[in-house]
Amino acid sequence: MSVLDPIVELVRGLFTSGKMIFEKPVTFQYPEEKRKVRPRFRGRHVLKRYDNGLEKCIGCSLCAAACPADAIFVEASENTDEKRFSPGERYASTYEINMLRCIYCGYCEDACPTEAIVLGDNYELSFYDRRSAIYTCLLLRKLSLMFSNVRCQR
């Protein structure tokens, strides 16, 4: 090893750092500045509604059956003429996703026959306790910017 080798390596290192000065910065000033996600990104779930306000979810539990992490719990109830939440016979009276278990595989979305459950582009998923990690149907709708103007029925 020559005595010049450390100097050569130092210059190479400085050159590598120096050429980055002319590159566009990749850092985002989160949370003020949010990074745009890829089109196929799978983020926080959203429970969708039809334009008339009725829920798309019919409480069939196919999403729960398809979930490899056993993260979804669905309890169905019957719609009545007086109390109707979805167009079908049944609706999900309880819908919960345990976000601590979810691996964002998207199988629930694929299994849903009415396209009610969708993995959106929101990646802000922090919570302070385990209970807050269980997203209820109320929360899944409330947190959705797309449907924030629709009042949750229960």
Ligand code: SF4
């Ligand atoms: S994305 Fe995958 S792991 Fe998460 S709730 Fe859906 S099926 Fe389960």
Ligand code: SF4
């Ligand atoms: S989200 Fe879809 S698959 Fe899951 S219970 Fe509702 S309708 Fe069935």
